[in-house]
Amino acid sequence: DVAARFRSYGWNVIEPGDVANDCDALETVLAAARDHRGAPTLVMLRTHIGFPSPEMTDKHEAHGNPFNAELVSSAKKVMGIPDEPFFAPKELVDAYREHCATKGAQLWSAFGVHDWQKNFGAISHGELTAALPVFDADTKLATRQAFQKVLEATGSVMPFVLAGAADLTGNTGAKLASTSGYSASHRAGKQIYYGIREHAMGAAMVGMALHGGILPVGGTFFVFADYMRPSIRLAALSKARCVFVFSHDSVGVGEDGPTHQPVEQLASLRAIPGLQVIRPADANETAHAWLAAATFDGPTAIILSRQTVPALTDGSAVAPGAAVLHAVAKPQATLIGTGSEVSVALDAAKLLEKEGILVNVVSMPSWDRFSRLDSQQQDAILPRSLPRISVEAGTTFGWAAFASQSVGIDRFGASAPGALVMEKLGITASHVAAVAKSAITS
Template sequence: MTTPALLTDLDLKAIAISKALAADAVEKAGSGHPGTPISLAGVAYLLYQKEMAGDPSDPAWLGRDRFVLSIGHASLLQYIQLALAGYGLEISDIAALRTWGSPTPGHPEFGHTAGIETTTGPLGAGIANAVGMAMSARREHGLFDAAAPAGQSVFDHYVYTIVGDGCLQEGVASEAASLAGTQQLGNLIAIYDDNDISIEGDTDIAFTEDPSARFAAYGWQVLDVDWKAGGQYREDYDALHAALVQARAETARPTLIRLHTIIAWPSPTKQGDESSHGAKLGAEEVAGLKRALGLDPEADFQVPAEVLEHTRAQAAERAAVLRADWDARFTAWQAAAPEGSALLERLRAGRLPEGLDAALPHWELGDAVATRSASGRTLSALAPVVPELWGGSADLAGSNNTTMAGEPSFLPASLAVGRGDGPYGRTIHFGVREHAMGSILNGIALDGLTRPYGGTFMVFSDYMRPAVRLAALMGIGSVFVWTHDSIGVGEDGPTHQPIEHLAALRAIPGFAVVRPADANETAAAWAEILRRRREPVGVVLSRQNLTVSATPEAAAEGVRRGAYVLADAVDAAGAPADPAVVIIATGSEVGVAMAARERLSAEGTPARVVSAPCLEWFAEQDEAYRARVLPVGAVRISVEAGIAMGWREIVGDSGAIVSLDHYGASAPGPRLFEEYGFTGEHVAEVAAQALARAQA
């Protein structure tokens, strides 16, 4: 009895058509990246039609494997297979590549096209997202089905990613791959398209290392599939399939399949040439490609009905078999695990647990607590109530206070050192890998069931900015915890004192920066962050102790609104008065504003203090609320230990800005605040001068 061929004649014809479609789409659009979608068409076809678990009728099926196209510029590679498999794209959508309103934009976009798991394009980000997805799968196994052996739970699945030379040159990929090896993520499979070509030419001009040796050193299984072996190029899908089978059999290591290819093959004159990477091939070259593929050189977007019927029927039939098996196992799991089933239902519905607010810790007015410490205590209090919340730090857990008390580490069994540590732990050790941490958090958030957070010092948010921007672009709930938020860091000096960072992060559309003023605002901030499940947030926390000025009730309502009246205006006798001055402050500077208010009130100038933990949330409020908090007739003063950028539009032309528009110094934090004018006395003087100008 002979074994059926891996690919039928219709499959091979579909691969040829996929190559031609890629060339046609870029030619019609006038721009794009045809080379890789041409050369890897068969790779993507094999994955979608023969290897990965998926359901075209239900792209979000819980039991699916995840696919990440880390080389996002090759978006056609994925779009064409989504169309052929029946995920909702049509051939007309392929022809509409890069046009207004098309479901086929220049790079894959999460939430825009069915079947796209993450937004990719910035090289290296995708493989780091894939690492997060693989970690998420393991955590979900432990959260819902810990008793099931590894690989035998309905929550187990594989994460596939296609990467290129550019991805492997990016530092974020190195960071993420290193952590993936340490974590022994056997459910992660990367196919490396080693075509020796980058935009500027042969990769040898900048990339001469041995990636196989590097990934082996990271702890990956490395498999080599050479389609160029023997001097005659041959797309050997059987060899690639065998490598994928071997990859899935390896449970203790992620796998890198190094696939040696020729870009744009079999284009007649541009195969193996950098000119095919990022520009249309030209009509003559496209016609030659089609001749080489055995297709009509005069026909564009040619997809015979029998081919499309075959690919969609094959994908649907395969999905039906996979779903029948998975659905039966899922039903059995639901019956055996009612608590886990209820948790899953809550998470998939996006509901928060009962008792969230009751679990929050409270502090008394006048207590002195660093907001990083308050954050750590809040996380520990939330741990038993919000099981979906998990995370860690980039080797700064003790400083960031990101470890939930008593929660074990997320580690392979061979590296477990503490009680309860293991593959299903809750505390992630990212190592000194801030950029990868951000992208891994995004991958976990994209997987959809859990809520991840990761911490480092505020100044190192610079290393994370690309991941933060992508989180905002996708609208996913990654939580970035940044401590040591100002010159209050003190003796570590200007290298560790963020100055421009608040303004830079606020410049990211769709991203919220939350800088609580005290411990109660910090607890309220975490509650509000959890309510905003699909929004990325950066929570910015102090190293130094801050006096608690807000009651838990005021903080809960005020933080939700983004800004609120913390202390209203009074006259010299202490009676309520309309504010002549409104002092708006964030974080540690709210205490400075309170001191200035006291001085101004004593001098007969009624002053209101507005705590503004989140300007983005405040901007969401209706005009009436914003006008009540910031009345038009009062002179506005902003106080924040960062650059002035962004505050003028809030304080207006008649207002004043107390800011820090230069770097700090190495000295105790209180001394720096005094030297740079962040004192109640100085803020009161600035306010008095602004009021005098306004009344002149």
């Protein structure tokens, strides 16, 4: 009982009966819905698919099959209109165009263009850069924790940010601790508690972004991105500038086990056209990921770790999508890391150096940003003349575009402490070093 279900939510439900083809009745119903205050309105119309076609009314074929010329002609005969393409009475078309032009001009003149429309909901690259926190070399934070610090540090220059999470506010970093919750009675709040509603959260974020004036930020565990995929896809399709924050980004989640350990999610988000995906290595890359997201013309997914990671970078790899973090004079290979595995790649380079094997290490937080570089710029970071070994705690699917060999996880995880799961599944410096040696000598 759909009507009863929505009434139980507190909605205003209108059931006008079989009036779907009565324009005057529809106008009355829609006016009542428009004028109702205090709750959203659901209008439940009873319709007949294929109406008024004599051949197709109430037949499921009308849903997916286009009407051929004969079906169009018979429907027009029932409607009493001339059987000619795109017929509309001239007097109706003229009246409609005149009304729209006149009324539109009046409304636009009365509305005007206000300063808040020009400025609210946007920030310059320079202004936000100046507000970003810089984390020193002694910093050890999970990138989800770093994200909250970045969000709060830039709050004064970004009053239009509206943060929220799907029942995991304290865990994802998508939180403005200094503010209170937004509600119907407290419109000044800047935190939304969405509850266990990932898809609804994503849909609301897309709506707010397309309305304008707001930069919505919403967080949940990375594995739950699957619950909100239609909203993420719609954000990319419509270029909605919103920021999806996904924490607990790998098998490093630990004891929650494979049901909560993302493996294929990162590759699946990278496959969505127009979605900017950034997996920062440390706190400084997290700050620059926020900069990239806030100034991007479209949606961004920021992928964050559960576990603590050391500060290894200055964040500069985010803008180009990748940068050399550790360089040697005559490298024999390049190790490529993302997120928490950048530290694994650096440790592997140290092991190799002890054996007289010198390698560069690249932090690659964003495939899509790197892919926008020209071939010469890409080759300066990842020379194709050298073996290129990627290390990432997720599926290796897609890495062939950048790496000649990949260390990853092409299976589901396991329930054990995060560090142990990483070790057992080969996300270790020794394993990366062994793969690199094999690539160099083969």
